[in-house]
Amino acid sequence: MKKPHYAWAICFACLLLYICNLGLCSNIFTVYLPFIESTGISHGAGSAILSVRAIFSFATTFFIDTLYRKISLRKGIFTVSLLGAVAPLIMSVGGSPWIYYLGAAVAGVAYGAGCVYPSAILINKWFGTSTGLALGICSAGSGICSMLFSPIVSNLAVHFSLRSAFMFQSAAMALCAVVVFVIIRDNPAEIGIAPYVGRFKAEKVRQESAKPELPAAMLGWLAFMMLLNGGTGVAFSGHLSVLTVTCGYSQNIAAACVSVFGLALIIGKLCAGYIADRIGACKCGALLICTFIVGCLFVFGMNGQSAFWCYALAVFIGFGAAVYNVGPALWAADLSSSQSYRKTLKWLQLFYNLGGIVFPTIPGMIADRTGEYRSSYITFAVMMCISLFILIRSYRRQRALAENIAVQ
Numbered sequence: 001m002k003k004p005h006y007a008w009a010i011c012f013a014c015l016l017l018y019i020c021n022l023g024l025c026s027n028i029f030t031v032y033l034p035f036i037e038s039t040g041i042s043h044g045a046g047s048a049i050l051s052v053r054a055i056f057s058f059a060t061t062f063f064i065d066t067l068y069r070k071i072s073l074r075k076g077i078f079t080v081s082l083l084g085a086v087a088p089l090i091m092s093v094g095g096s097p098w099i100y101y102l103g104a105a106v107a108g109v110a111y112g113a114g115c116v117y118p119s120a121i122l123i124n125k126w127f128g129t130s131t132g133l134a135l136g137i138c139s140a141g142s143g144i145c146s147m148l149f150s151p152i153v154s155n156l157a158v159h160f161s162l163r164s165a166f167m168f169q170s171a172a173m174a175l176c177a178v179v180v181f182v183i184i185r186d187n188p189a190e191i192g193i194a195p196y197v198g199r200f201k202a203e204k205v206r207q208e209s210a211k212p213e214l215p216a217a218m219l220g221w222l223a224f225m226m227l228l229n230g231g232t233g234v235a236f237s238g239h240l241s242v243l244t245v246t247c248g249y250s251q252n253i254a255a256a257c258v259s260v261f262g263l264a265l266i267i268g269k270l271c272a273g274y275i276a277d278r279i280g281a282c283k284c285g286a287l288l289i290c291t292f293i294v295g296c297l298f299v300f301g302m303n304g305q306s307a308f309w310c311y312a313l314a315v316f317i318g319f320g321a322a323v324y325n326v327g328p329a330l331w332a333a334d335l336s337s338s339q340s341y342r343k344t345l346k347w348l349q350l351f352y353n354l355g356g357i358v359f360p361t362i363p364g365m366i367a368d369r370t371g372e373y374r375s376s377y378i379t380f381a382v383m384m385c386i387s388l389f390i391l392i393r394s395y396r397r398q399r400a401l402a403e404n405i406a407v408q
Contacts, residue, residue, distance in 0.1 A: 025087065215397075272326040
């Protein structure tokens with residue numbers, strides 16, 4: 001049998017990064033929060049833990065490029081991943097909101113610097129084709145983390161102690177950091193091979209030739225698009241359960257909807273990468289955004305009786321939400337030259353993280369006035385319609401610039 005290309009080992013390492021530095025540094029907090037608050041921490045202080053993590057994740061984005069230019073990707077990822085393993089150790093001390101804030105700050109740094117950005121760069125270096133598929137596989141790690149670690153952490157906290165759950169998490173993250181360090185190489189040349197090409201002919205390999213740079217105004221529109229994406233991407237999943245309950249459904253149906261959403265998200269991420277490799281990142285992004293918008297519109301059928309509308313919403317927005325993980329890295333590659341790829345990727349991630357800080361409180365504010373969450377999901381649909389318009393316009397602008405250069 002033909003030996004698999006080492007690029008797939010890199011893809012596996014990036015999958016571990018998503019499991020640890022996104023899933024265990026970010027998503028797992030929704031499992032911990034009730035247990036933390038049961039120790040006597042107020043609801044407000046508990047919510048502040050999430051805010052601290054988000055703020056430090058956003059702040060770290062400013063320094064990502066500098067970090068990975070001064071030291072290699074391999075050493076930088078290892079350092080940041082070990083830092084992520086320190087966060088639960090800090091929180092295991094407990095006893096004070098400030099201890100949890102410190103742990104959340106460290107986790108925010110690991111999440112901001114140790115997942116999306118370095119994974120995208122590695123995949124971009126190691127894959128000449130099938131880039132979208134590789135990114136989809138990597139980003140599925142966050143969903144895999146929720147499925148694997150959420151019940152383990154919850155059971156440890158219930159049957160043993162909150163401290164034991166944090167210690168287990170730290171050990172798992174440290175182990176993953178070591179495995180990732182052993183696997184990762186900064187680029188194929190280090191081991192004397194070429195990037196993965198797969199079954200495609202050489203002329204179909206993604207070209208790294210110079211591309212026209214987008215004007216500052218267009219980059220500004222992309223920043224606004226990512227601000228909307230970040231706000232929607234963080235807010236809609238966090239309010240899915242409460243949307244279901246406030247529409248008159250039981251807690252069991254709400255929990256089932258969250259599970260269906262998680263499964264649809266994993267499938268969406270895997271399919272999105274494959275689709276992007278076949279029809280292009282722009283068309284794939286448009287397809288996913290439209291799927292997400294349709295999912296949001298199912299709120300009009302949620303009447304507290306038929307659970308079909310709940311599950312339909314969970315499936316469509318779960319599949320469409322893959323655009324938040326797979327899209328930005330591919331868009332950055334399409335809309336920028338190889339020299340400015342890191343800068344463009346950092347720009348997109350920066351405003352995505354900012355949106356995740358600014359917008360998540362909006363659904364609660366709307367609910368305080370209206371008494372329901374349907375309006376929030378209609379707002380999300382409108383936000384994504386605007387994002388779709390900006391995405392298509394950006395690609396058309398880049399294509400027009402390229403044609404002008406070709407004519408000259």
